[in-house]
Amino acid sequence: MAKNRKSNIEWLRIFCMTLIVAYHYAIYSKFTFDNGITINKMIIQFLSIGGEIGVNCFILISGYFLVDSQFKTKKVVKIILETVTYSIIFLIMFNVANAENITLTEYKKSIMPVTFSLYWFITAYIILYIFSPYINKLLNTLEKSDTIKLILMLVVIESIIPTIFNVNRHFSHILWFITLYIMGAYLKRNPIKVDNRKVIATSIILYLSIFISILIFDLISLKIEIFKGNELYFLKRNSILTLITSVTIFLSFVNLKVKENKIINKIASTMLGVYIIHENVFVRKILWCKVFKSNLYVSSNFLIVNAIFSITFTMIICVLIDLIRQKTIEKVEIKLFDNISEIFLNTKICKKIKKQFNRIK
Numbered sequence: 001m002a003k004n005r006k007s008n009i010e011w012l013r014i015f016c017m018t019l020i021v022a023y024h025y026a027i028y029s030k031f032t033f034d035n036g037i038t039i040n041k042m043i044i045q046f047l048s049i050g051g052e053i054g055v056n057c058f059i060l061i062s063g064y065f066l067v068d069s070q071f072k073t074k075k076v077v078k079i080i081l082e083t084v085t086y087s088i089i090f091l092i093m094f095n096v097a098n099a100e101n102i103t104l105t106e107y108k109k110s111i112m113p114v115t116f117s118l119y120w121f122i123t124a125y126i127i128l129y130i131f132s133p134y135i136n137k138l139l140n141t142l143e144k145s146d147t148i149k150l151i152l153m154l155v156v157i158e159s160i161i162p163t164i165f166n167v168n169r170h171f172s173h174i175l176w177f178i179t180l181y182i183m184g185a186y187l188k189r190n191p192i193k194v195d196n197r198k199v200i201a202t203s204i205i206l207y208l209s210i211f212i213s214i215l216i217f218d219l220i221s222l223k224i225e226i227f228k229g230n231e232l233y234f235l236k237r238n239s240i241l242t243l244i245t246s247v248t249i250f251l252s253f254v255n256l257k258v259k260e261n262k263i264i265n266k267i268a269s270t271m272l273g274v275y276i277i278h279e280n281v282f283v284r285k286i287l288w289c290k291v292f293k294s295n296l297y298v299s300s301n302f303l304i305v306n307a308i309f310s311i312t313f314t315m316i317i318c319v320l321i322d323l324i325r326q327k328t329i330e331k332v333e334i335k336l337f338d339n340i341s342e343i344f345l346n347t348k349i350c351k352k353i354k355k356q357f358n359r360i361k
Contacts, residue, residue: 007261009061010268012253016054017271021278022311023051028284029294037218040303045214045231047307049207052237055121056246059177062128063184064254071133074337076126079272080114081333083122085325086276087113094282106281119279124173128181135178139185147186154179155243163240166233176238183247187254196255203252206245210234213241266323273322278314287314 026048033041091110095102109118117123139147158179162168213234221227234241278287288294292310297303 006258007264007268008253008256008258009064010261010265011256011258012057012061012250013268013271014264015253016050016057017274018311018315019050019054020275021314022047022307023049023054024279024284025288025294025307025311025314027051029288029292031295031298033298035222037215040298040300041218042215043304043307045218046211048232049210049214049235052235052239052242053207053246053249055237056180056243057250059125059128059180060184060187060246060250062125062132063181063186064188064250066129066132066181067136067139067185067188071129074334076129077337078330078334079122079126081337082273082325082330083113083119083276085329085333086273086280087111087118090280090282102282109281118281119276120173121275124177127174128177131178132181135181136185139182139189144190147182151179151183151186154182155240159238159240159243162236162238163234180246184250187251191254192251194251194255196252196257199248199255200252203245203248206241206248210241210245267319269326270319270322273325274315274318277318277321 026044029044031040031044033044087110091102091107109116113119114123114126142150154175158176214231217227217231217233221229221231233239236242277283288310292306292313294306294310297306300306
């Protein structure tokens with residue numbers, strides 16, 4: 001009998017994407033607050049916490065699953081096709097509607113979104129995925145103690161030192177993703193048995209600690225000019241506090257005892273689509289300020305209502321759109337790719353290449 005697939009990680013995907021959408025609501029709504037602390041400013045700052053944590057958790061998930069899996073060219077192709085499909089559709093839509101003055105750079109990025117990093121996360125993730133087989137080979141040759149040493153070195157160099165001394169040293173998304181990937185892989189190979197209630201409580205405390213650090217910087221900046229603009233100091237993606245919070249949230253869901261839920265699994269499969277849709281360069285220009293008019297609530301008692309509605313509605317609509325894409329456009333694209341691949345594999349050139357590789361082996 002086939003073993004049922006648990007939906008704990010799928011819940012984590014949905015949770016993380018919700019954090020990311022909330023983060024984008026906070027940063028793209030063009031909120032302008034006066035000096036000092038207000039309830040609405042605290043709400044927006046709280047919503048801005050989750051974006052970096054969500055990204056970290058997605059890469060931890062990748063390391064957790066990919067360390068024991070085979071590289072699949074079709075997976076890369078599917079991600080590229082999905083990204084290109086949405087970016088070109090939105091380019092055409094906004095071009096026809098004359099909704100925005102589209103620049104030459106935006107044309108270029110929309111036509112080749114992965115090459116020109118229209119979505120920085122997609123480009124960085126694909127590079128990470130291409131390197132994943134080699135990272136896995138390295139991890140397979142290392143003893144547990146050596147893997148721990150490698151993780152510690154990466155965390156010290158990429159997280160602890162930058163946090164303490166406030167230096168980026170030309171921060172690299174790729175190297176940071178590799179660090180998180182190795183951590184996720186280690187946690188898969190070496191499960192940590194913990195009291196999940198304590199881990200969840202720790203996650204909440206750490207999350208609130210980041211929020212408290214923001215409030216402290218807010219207060220200090222009122223008295224000391226040099227601290228202005230540093231309110232989100234501990235919110236950087238590679239901040240040690242953000243990293244630990246990300247890991248504890250990840251462990252909370254890994255150790256969560258839930259049964260398979262096909263609906264949740266299906267919704268989770270659309271999370272990349274949710275990101276690509278709402279973070280599109282044209283969509284985000286109008287989504288928060290023109291569709292939801294979020295910036296008009298900067299001083300309103302209903303800001304939290306607008307935030308919850310905007311984030312929830314965005315998630316639901318994007319999920320529905322991507323479900324439709326999966327049932328229609330994606331099927332056609334994958335079938336076309338399979339046919340082209342089959343034709344290419346049967347060409348004389350490809351057969352000769354295969355023979356050469358077989359001789360080398």
